[in-house]
Amino acid sequence: MSRNLFVALAAVLALGLSACKDDKASMEAKPAELVVVSWGGAYSASQQSAYHTPYMEKYPQVTIVNDDSSNEAVPKLRAMNEAGNVTWDLVDVVAADAIRACDDGLALEIDVDDTLAKAPDGTKASADFGDLLVSPCFIPQIVYSTTFGYRTDLVKEPMTDLCDIFDLARFPGKRSLEKQPINNLEWALLCDGVDADDIYNVLGTKEGVERALKKLDTIKSEIIWWSKGAETPQRLADGEVVAGSTYNGRLFSLIEEKKQPVAMLWDWQIFDLDGWIVPKGISDEQLEAVKHYLYFATDTQRLADQAKYISYGPARSSSAPLVGKHADLGIDMAPHMPTDPNNAKNVLLFNFDFWGDKRDEIDEQFQAWLSR
Amino acid sequence: MSSTTTFQLLTADGRALKAVLKKHKARRKRKAFLLVTPLLAFVIVGFCLPILDMLRRSTNNHIVEKTLPRTVLALKEWDAGGTTLPNEPAFASLAQDLVIAQHHRRATQLGQRLNYEFSGLASLFRRSGRHMEELVNEVRSTRGSYKETLIAFDARWGETDSWRVLKRFSDTLVADYYWAALDMRRDLRSNEVSLRPSKERIYLRLFGRTVVISLGITLATLLLGFPLALWIARLPSGQGNLLLVMVLLPFWTSLLVRTTSWIVLLQQQGVINDLLVAVGILSEEGRLRMIYNTTGTVIAMTHILLPFMVLPLYSVMKTISPSYMRAAVSLGAHPISAFWKVYFPSTVPGIGAGAIMVFILSIGYYITPELVGGRTGVFISNRIAYHISSSLNWGLAAALGVALLGFVIAIYWLYDKIVGIDNIRLG
Numbered sequence: 001m002s003r004n005l006f007v008a009l010a011a012v013l014a015l016g017l018s019a020c021k022d023d024k025a026s027m028e029a030k031p032a033e034l035v036v037v038s039w040g041g042a043y044s045a046s047q048q049s050a051y052h053t054p055y056m057e058k059y060p061q062v063t064i065v066n067d068d069s070s071n072e073a074v075p076k077l078r079a080m081n082e083a084g085n086v087t088w089d090l091v092d093v094v095a096a097d098a099i100r101a102c103d104d105g106l107a108l109e110i111d112v113d114d115t116l117a118k119a120p121d122g123t124k125a126s127a128d129f130g131d132l133l134v135s136p137c138f139i140p141q142i143v144y145s146t147t148f149g150y151r152t153d154l155v156k157e158p159m160t161d162l163c164d165i166f167d168l169a170r171f172p173g174k175r176s177l178e179k180q181p182i183n184n185l186e187w188a189l190l191c192d193g194v195d196a197d198d199i200y201n202v203l204g205t206k207e208g209v210e211r212a213l214k215k216l217d218t219i220k221s222e223i224i225w226w227s228k229g230a231e232t233p234q235r236l237a238d239g240e241v242v243a244g245s246t247y248n249g250r251l252f253s254l255i256e257e258k259k260q261p262v263a264m265l266w267d268w269q270i271f272d273l274d275g276w277i278v279p280k281g282i283s284d285e286q287l288e289a290v291k292h293y294l295y296f297a298t299d300t301q302r303l304a305d306q307a308k309y310i311s312y313g314p315a316r317s318s319s320a321p322l323v324g325k326h327a328d329l330g331i332d333m334a335p336h337m338p339t340d341p342n343n344a345k346n347v348l349l350f351n352f353d354f355w356g357d358k359r360d361e362i363d364e365q366f367q368a369w370l371s372r
Numbered sequence: 373m374s375s376t377t378t379f380q381l382l383t384a385d386g387r388a389l390k391a392v393l394k395k396h397k398a399r400r401k402r403k404a405f406l407l408v409t410p411l412l413a414f415v416i417v418g419f420c421l422p423i424l425d426m427l428r429r430s431t432n433n434h435i436v437e438k439t440l441p442r443t444v445l446a447l448k449e450w451d452a453g454g455t456t457l458p459n460e461p462a463f464a465s466l467a468q469d470l471v472i473a474q475h476h477r478r479a480t481q482l483g484q485r486l487n488y489e490f491s492g493l494a495s496l497f498r499r500s501g502r503h504m505e506e507l508v509n510e511v512r513s514t515r516g517s518y519k520e521t522l523i524a525f526d527a528r529w530g531e532t533d534s535w536r537v538l539k540r541f542s543d544t545l546v547a548d549y550y551w552a553a554l555d556m557r558r559d560l561r562s563n564e565v566s567l568r569p570s571k572e573r574i575y576l577r578l579f580g581r582t583v584v585i586s587l588g589i590t591l592a593t594l595l596l597g598f599p600l601a602l603w604i605a606r607l608p609s610g611q612g613n614l615l616l617v618m619v620l621l622p623f624w625t626s627l628l629v630r631t632t633s634w635i636v637l638l639q640q641q642g643v644i645n646d647l648l649v650a651v652g653i654l655s656e657e658g659r660l661r662m663i664y665n666t667t668g669t670v671i672a673m674t675h676i677l678l679p680f681m682v683l684p685l686y687s688v689m690k691t692i693s694p695s696y697m698r699a700a701v702s703l704g705a706h707p708i709s710a711f712w713k714v715y716f717p718s719t720v721p722g723i724g725a726g727a728i729m730v731f732i733l734s735i736g737y738y739i740t741p742e743l744v745g746g747r748t749g750v751f752i753s754n755r756i757a758y759h760i761s762s763s764l765n766w767g768l769a770a771a772l773g774v775a776l777l778g779f780v781i782a783i784y785w786l787y788d789k790i791v792g793i794d795n796i797r798l799g
Contacts, residue, residue, distance in 0.1 A: 072761045100764065103480035103498060174640070179747075224664050225746055239641045353495055360763055361491040367574045367755070370747050371581075 031061040032289035038092040040068030041230075042253055046309035047092070049327070051297040054305075058296070062289065073097060077106045077279055086281035089290050092141070095134050095273040099352055102137035107277040108287075109136040115291050117299040119318035128300070128316045132273055134352055139298055140275035140315035142306065145338035145347070146183050147269035149236055149251040150243035153261045162268040162346070163191040165243060166219055176232040176244025179225035181209075181366035182355055183245065183270050186348055188215035190268055196346075200354045209362055213369045225370075236262050248338050252311035256329060256336070266343040272350040275315065313339040423777070430770035433546040436538065439482045440469040444542040452539040453561055457532060463518035467508050474501040488765050489548065490537045490560075496528050536560040549771035575755065575772065579779070582751040585669060586734040592674040593681040593730050594723065601685035601722075606694075619682050627676065631740050634672040638663040638744075664746030672744050673734055680733060681726035688722030688797055721797035728787060728796065732780055752776060 036052070038044045044066055052064045067088065069076055074097050080086045093101065101107040112133065116125040126133065132140040150159045155171055164171050165187070177184055189199050189208070192215040202208035216223075224241055226232050232246035233254045248269065254260050276298070278290055296302065303314035304322035311333060314320065323333050334340055338347075381389040437444050442465035450458045473479040483497025503525065511521050523530035540560060541548075551558055551565055555573040558565050567573075604615045622630060637643045640659045648654040662668060692715065700710035738753035745751070752772065759769035787793065 075761045075764060078764065100484070103484055103494070104764075105477045105481055223747075227742060235639075238639065240639050356498075357487065357492045357495045360488055360765065363763065364572070364574060368572050371574060371577050372571070 029059040029062050029292045030285070030289060032286065033063045033065060034089045034286075034289060034293060035065045035067055035087060036090045036092070037067045037069050037073055037088050039070040040066075042249065042310055044068060046306050049309050050306035051302055054302075055293060055296050059292075062293070064293075074101050074104075074106065077101060078104065080279070081106055081281060084281070086279050088279050089282055089286050090293070091277050091279060092274065093277055095138060095140070095275065096350065096352055096355065098138035098275065098277050099135045099356060101277055102135045106280055107137035108280050110139060110278060110294075112139065115294060117295055119300050119316065121318065123318065125298075125316075128318050130317060132315050134273065137277050138273075138275050139277075139294065140273045141298065141303060142274050142312035142315055143271055143339055144274060144312045145248045145269040145271050146178070146245055147248050147251070147338070148243055148245050148265035148267075149232070149254065149262045150265055151236060151239060151241075151261060152263050154239065154242045158263065159243060159265045160267065162187060162265070164265070166191045166215065168219060168222060171242060173242030174222050174224050174235075174240065175219060176224050176226050176235050176241040176246075178245060179227050179370070181362045182350075182359070184216060185209065185212040185362070185366075186270065187268060188212040191215060196348065199348075200351055203354070203362070204358070206365070209365050213366070216369075236260065249310045249312050252336050256326075256331065264343070266338070266345075268346045268348060269338055269343070270348045270350055271338065273315065274312075307333050307337070311336040311338075313337045426770045426773050429767055430549050430774050431545050431547065432767070433541060433548075434544045435482055435485050436541050437544055439473045439478050440466065440538070442466075443469050443538065447535070447539045447542060450535070450539060452532075452536045453563070455532060457519070457530065458535050460517055460519050462535075463522055463529075467504055467511070467518050467522065470497075470501055470504040471508055474504055479504075484764075486537055486541060488763075488768070489541060490533065492528060493534065493537065496526060496534065499526060500529075533560055549767040550775070552768055553771040553775050575752065575775075578750070578752045578755055579775070581748075582735050582753075583779075585666060585749065585751070586731050588670050589673050589677060589734045590681075590727050590731045592670060593678050594727060596674065597678055597681035597685055597726065598719075598723075601682050601689055604682075604686055605689035605692075616686070619679050622676070623679060627739060628743075630676060631672055631743050634668070634675070634744060635663060638668060638671065663744050664749070666745075666749040668744035668746065669741050669749030669751075672740050673737060676740060677730045677733055680729045684725040684729065684797070685719065685722040688719055688725075692718045720791075721795050724787070724791055725796045728784075731783070735776070735780065 036047075038047055048066070052066075056062060056064060070092050073091050073093050077086075077088070077091065080088070091101075091107075098107065102109070112125045112129065116139065118124060119128045129140055132143070134140075148159070148162070148165060150171075152158070154173060157170075159165075159171060165175055185203055186199055189202055189212045190196065192211060194202050203212065224235065224244075226235075226244070226246070229247050229250055232241070232244035233250050235241045236244055236254060237258070237260050243265065248264070251262065251264060255262050255264070276294065278287065278294075282290070298316075300316055300318045301322065303316050304319040304324075306312070307314055307319075307323045308325070308327040314323065320339070323337065325331060326333055335342065338344065383389050383392050443462060446462040446465040447458060450462060470479055473482065479501030480494070480498045483494040483501075486497070487494035500522075507521055507525055510516070511518055528534050537560060540558070540563070548558060553575055555568045555576045556565050557568055600619070604612045604619075607615065635642070639645070640661060642663075644662070645654065645659045649656060649659065654660065662671065696714050696718070697710055700714045701707060705713070735751070736753055737751060738757050741749055741751045742754050742757070745754070753776075756769050756772050756776075759765045759772070784793070
């Protein structure tokens with residue numbers, strides 16, 4: 001008896017709840033706690049200022065909790081998935097990781113036109129993001145680049161050409177490069193006389209990789225390798241290296257915020273994307289809340305706002321004209337964007353297909369070369 | 373003899389003493405077992421199960437059979453050593469399997485797995501999975517051949533190597549992660565396993581380097597730690613305790629902070645080089661390279677692991693009575709020879725304990741080498757970390773982990789044979 005009563009009560013309660021759910025228009029956020037995973041540091045701070053804080057002011061019933069685990073997001077997502085306990089609601093990853101997570105069934109496919117806001121002029125989200133939608137699971141936020149900075153006081157003349165990095169006679173001193181084949185091999189081939197359009201044909205063969213490594217051999221003794229994005233700025237500030245590659249936002253903060261004698265070498269910067277994925281396995285209510293947040297946080301104005309805090313280019317083309325001045329420094333941000341025409345004379349776009357297939361194989365070759 | 377078997381000791385209330393004692397002992401054993409149960413459970417859950425899981429991952433390969441069951445069956449008859457492509461039914465099975473796999477979002481997962489063995493399969497499976505339903509419909513409506521349609525869609529389906537990978541990795545249990553971890557390779561066509569040319573070897577070289585550097589670190593901690601422990605052991609206990617606290621002090625600082633401090637000290641524009649240049653020992657161009665290489669790893673890790681050597685040495689030295697040395701000297705031994713022949717041998721258990729602890733800790737170290745090791749000072753654990761977090765090749769990471777574990781066990785065994793494991797003391 002009492003058991004039947006209980007079931008009946010539960011059913012009534014559930015009905016009532018679902019009725020409540022339908023009552024509230026989809027525009028109003030339900031109380032929720034969202035765990036948002038990102039990179040920490042200046043990048044998370046820019047998201048906090050541009051997205052989280054305004055969102056929570058508008059919808060005080062939602063709490064956003066930050067988790068700085070993006071650099072190991074995919075392995076952690078996989079572990080959560082295997083354990084059947086996904087505790088993250090939204091994860092900020094680079095595009096290559098998004099593709100990877102999507103392939104491994106760790107991220108949800110998102111219909112961008114269905115989920116995200118249109119541009120102010122009515123352009124559909126899919127058209128506004130355009131080619132940057134590199135995976136069905138991926139919602140791009142920013143375009144960033146990996147490029148070089150150099151110490152202005154340690155060189156006799158400014159570095160303007162990528163191949164200056166390989167010129168030890170004119171620019172003696174240590175260089176800081178990332179301990180991975182991606183980017184370094186492309187740069188080596190470009191400076192070995194390979195045409196930009198031909199790079200991935202050459203890298204597709206073992207001989208091509210050897211050729212790139214041979215070019216790197218010419219500066220191998222002068223390279224200090226990095227694995228964390230903060231290392232190059234630190235080494236530049238200490239004068240430990242004369243030039244080094246890192247993410248352009250880190251160099252911006254070194255130059256403009258920390259006022260170090262460092263300048264940008266934009267030649268052949270390599271564009272990459274960073275954005276959101278929604279983990280597979282979260283509950284329907286959480287998914288609802290995440291979508292509500294995403295609608296807000298990826299609209300044209302919000303993406304442009306992020307550029308007030310960090311020098312990464314917004315992923316929507318409709319956001320570009322709205323990029324203004326730095327929130328604290330008051331300087332124009334446009335000339336510091338990797339996408340600015342003056343900076344983007346020679347660029348490469350991270351080749352997701354190529355590296356998706358070849359990364360493991362080339363990495364073995366690269367590691368063997370490193371340990372030689 | 374016979375009298376002893378018939379004679380039995382009895383307790384006061386007339387029961388056999390032997391049985392009573394046995395019962396009592398069993399109860400005490402049960403109690404003792406109950407007391408260690410929490411620890412036992414913890415060790416099983418936190419230590420044994422993960423190791424078993426690691427063993428499973430390093431050989432497990434169910435994904436091909438699970439994702440492409442019909443294809444695996446269809447390929448049974450096909451000779452992977454030959455040069456001909458599989459027949460039409462194999463292509464048809466693959467098409468069917470891929471449609472279902474794509475429906476469950478498993479095609480790309482399989483592609484990722486097989487890409488570790490053969491570059492390019494990730495994109496082949498991603499592309500094929502996405503379009504397979506259209507292709508199947510096309511074949512059905514035109515009554516065409518799956519073989520021709522698939523090869524026309526992507527030429528890689530017309531390469532025997534792609535099919536060889538599928539066939540070779542149809543087994544649910546494979547040793548390939550271990551071959552890879554030992555720098556070996558299985559030829560797709562002949563199925564023979566061979567060592568890679570020395571230019572291409574990574575892991576054997578890293579294993580070797582890890583052992584050599586770890587031995588160096590163990591030796592360095594011993595050379596630095598022995599005199600220190602000796603000194604502390606001979607001080608009155610008040611001063612000795614103060615010094616011990618100072619030995620332990622670094623433990624209270626974060627590992628990352630200690631490691632980055634070494635970067636500040638050792639780099640070419642760092643404190644030590646600046647000082648040496650300022651006093652004129654080094655020229656501006658002759659600044660030493662003490663970090664981002666093997667030297668950096670040895671210095672930073674010696675500092676971090678030093679307490680693990682000092683503490684066991686100290687506690688063993690504390691138990692050696694000073695009267696031994698006095699006796700040796702009063703019997704006419706030179707102080708040096710008394711130290712070497714009387715005192716030093718008594719410290720060997722401490723040296724053994726410290727050395728094994730430092731050595732085993734250092735071959736598994738990863739953060740410090742990653743930050744200060746540069747190119748020549750990184751360990752095998754850095755590659756394991758790479759395969760866990762970047763390449764996501766957990767099978768290979770597990771195989772490397774098992775290899776490392778096997779190696780540690782071998783060292784332990786060797787130590788037992790040479791020095792004797794009973795000869796270790798922590799105090």
